[in-house]
Amino acid sequence: MKLSKKKIKLLFLFLIDIIYPNRCACCDKFILWDKLCCENCLKRLKSVEVDKPSPNVDVCCFYYDDIAIDGIVRNKDRNTNFGVYSGMILGHKLRDVKADFVVPVPMYKHKKLYNHAEIIAKIISRMNNIPLKTDILYKLDGAPEQHSLKQAQRSEYLDYFKTNIVNLKGKTIILVDDVVTTGNTMRKCKELLKQNGAEKIISVSVTVSKYR
């Protein structure tokens, strides 16, 4: 009997679940090996789905509120189920978009370190057959945690974002982050991509602050 690649992957996930039991993307409870989120959290996520456009981002799924915050924190903490789950929703929303690359907002200069935005970007890339690019933008080491900064320090924080010189002339880019509040990080990354010649940038985030 010859097993398909997909079946081998499922078998692998099933076996790995015996050693590292699967946990809900949001509440961290044990769940079946082939699920991403428990029923209760799925219901609560419904209640924080975005219901109007945000001026800071083109495409998003949830308000940065309630159980969505827990999912964001766990994805940062390497339970990637929320990244995969929200990446699938975003990937579906972007299914008719024509783009050349998917680029995650960088977290570190070193590509090998864990970037939680890359988990989401990877799913969007795979679902829509658009190449993932992680070697354009990077963030210098030593950047402070953004939420701890005062307004004046925030513009200094943005100086930590840099770009390699890559020819993006005429390209359309899907730029992906997990949380967008003021939109400053997105704006900075857009500016860097435009410096390289990108023509159109579609900003995408899992969560966004409620806009009143």
Ligand SMILES: [Zn+2]
């Ligand atoms: Zn849950």
